Amino acid sequence: MTRGRAHDAVVIGAGPNGLTAANVLADAGWRVLVLEAEDEPGGAVRSDRGVHPDYVHDLFSAFYPLAVASPALRALDLERWGVTWSHAPAVLAHPTPEGRCAVLHRDQERTAMSLEGFAPGDGEAYLRLLARWDRLDPGLLGALLGPFPPVRRLAALLPGLRAAGGLRLLRMLTLPARRLGEEEFAGDGAPLLLTGCGLHADFLPESAGSGLFGWLLVMLGQRHGWPVPVGGAAALTDALVRRLADRGGELRCSAPVSRIVVREGRCLGVTTADGEPIRAGRAVLADVPAPALYGGLVGWEHLPDRLRADVRRFQWDHPTLKVDWALTRPIPWASPQAGAAGTVHLADSVDHLTRYAADLVTGTPPERPCVVLGQMTTSDPSRSPEGTESAWAYTHLPRGNAAPAPPEALADRLEAEVERYAPGFRDAIAARRIMAPGDLERHNRSLHGGAVNGGTAAVHQQLIFRPVPGTGRPATPVAGLYLASSSAHPGGGVHGACGANAARAALRARLPLAGLAPPRRPRWRSGRS
Structure with missing residues (x-):
């Protein structure tokens, strides 16, 4: 029997989805317990000073456009619990080998002007794409991130869809990034921004x-x-934790769950790794990867036979190699415009991106990796001493080969790409930390093999196919158990939607019909299923 008071819901995992789910349930008056396996909360939203004591680095995710735009997180009003957002002077830059640079600014006219420099008319073409977005936002984001199928949201979107081009817009949304760039733009700048994303x-x-x-x-x-959150990614997690505590929720770290207790098709609670049974009177929400839930925390004897074969086909996203740097000065970009951007993409061309992606698909470690780089002090001056830069970069590696070369050699290859665009970069490195795929998983066991998105984002594993065919909703074959991780729709990214969708599904399941008594809670007898 659980120590102390009983809990209406147990949430497994204190990542952004688990904490969002817990907050939504606590707002509804549920008594919520969150169990986190690691020694601190946050999942892939954490920061530390492990590279250099004077520099703050985000361990995993760093920039949060989805967090500030997501209806799920916006509803939590996390600014009241201490989150302060900071912006770099420019959002995104993509320098080219010949010294030009495509720059995304928050000022649309400056963005258009940057793209116009690549080809006459591309600025106006960009503004037309932006106008299409404005006719759909925020309804489109709500439809993409909300529960599936988004029937009501799509109905509300119909007027905007017609105004934005109707069938022509829908066709545009199906296009590959390369084709979209070719159809809409004459120059290289805008296609690099689109495909680089x-x-x-x-x-x-x-x-x-x-x-x-x-x-x-x-x-x-x-x-x-x-x-970015001022002070580091952990500030976003801290706000979620403080909010949950203010709503009466409880969080336990260093408390891994060994199994979910199921009897007669109903989830009754969990058992922790130290053998403690914890009853969940209404629901268990699992912020863990789908393969860790099905056949892992829940035994196959409690699941449909077909699910085993489906989970065997579950596809992870590509492993990630990440390098953090403490730099003695800002990065000396050959294209000065790149120095103002929080995020910089490094790839010579769309063809370079294609060759890199083909290497990943064919299991070949790219000789010329494409790079996503973050300039954190540029984005938030509190991250390192004045005149220095806290920076990181990552690239993907082929699946099924988490260590195609020694991590140091891979990091050197990544640094060589930065050096191509910023001669003298290596001279500014005071300290570095290499996070190979296995290191990412050791810091966060949900990042299986260094995969950071909870499974591929490809079309065959989205919507009703996420995480396996016939799902698309957070409910599982076990009554009272909900998948609340990025393995569920809508997938990866720090938006909290997977957790919020699971929480709302649990709340709906417990609402009795008018005039009927609420459903009986299952009797808890022991930690054995």
Whole structure:
């Protein structure tokens, strides 16, 4: 029997989705317990001073356009609990080998002017794409992040869809990023911004859905920026934790769950790794990867036979290699405009992005990796001493080969790419930390093999196919158990939507019909299923 008071819900995992779910349930008056396996909360939203004591580095995620735009997180009003957002002077830059630079600013006219420098008319073409977004926002984001299927949200979107182009807009949303860039622009600048945003997931420039993903990230940057929490990513987690405590929720760290207790098709609670049974009177919400839940925390004997084969086909996203640097000075970019951007993408061309993606697909470690780089002091001056830079960069590696070369050699290869665009960069390195895929998983066991998105974002594992065919909703085959992680729709990113959707599903399941008594809670007998 659980110590102390009983809990209406147990949430497994204190990542952003788990903490969002817990807050939504606590707001509804539920007694909520969050169990986190690691020794601190946050999942992939954490920061430390492990590279250099004077520098703050984010361990995993760093920029949060989805957090400030997501209806789920905006509803929590986290600014009241201490989050302060900071923006770099520019959102995103993509320098080219010949010294030009495509720059996304929060001022749309400055963005258009930057793209116009690549080809006459591209500025106006960009503003037309932005106008399409404005006719749909915020309804489109609500439909993409909300519960599936988004029937009501799509109905509300119909007038905006017609105004934004109707079938022509829908066709545009299916285009690969390369094709979208070719159809809308004459120069290289805008296509580099669109396809470069595919680096944030595992989209090939030629894959269906990559155009939508690129357009989404660019438009979010235009309208919301890609902000960071002042003081580090952990500030966002701290706000979620403080809010939960104020609502009466409880968080326990260093408390891994060993199994979910199921009897007669109903989830009764959990058992911790130290053998403590904890009853969940209404629901258990699992902020863990789908393969860790099905056949892991829940035994196959409690699940449909077909689910085992489906989970075997579950596809992870590509492993990630990340390098953190403490720099004695700002990065000496050959294109000065890149120095003002919080995020910088490094790839010579769309063709370079395609070759890099093909290497990943064919299991070949790219000789010329494409790089996503963050300039954190540029974004938030509190991250390091004045005149210095806290920076990081990451690239993806082939699946199924988490260590294609020694991590130091891979880090050197990544640094060589930065040096190409910023001669003298290496001379500014005071300290560095290499986070190979296995290191990412050791810091956060949900990042299986260094995969950071909870499973591929490709079309075959989205919507009703996420995490397996026939799902798309947070409910599981076990009554009272909900999948609340990024393995569920809508997938990766710090938006809290997976957790919020699971929490709302649990709340709906417990609402009795008018005039009927609420359903009986299952009797808890022991920690054995």
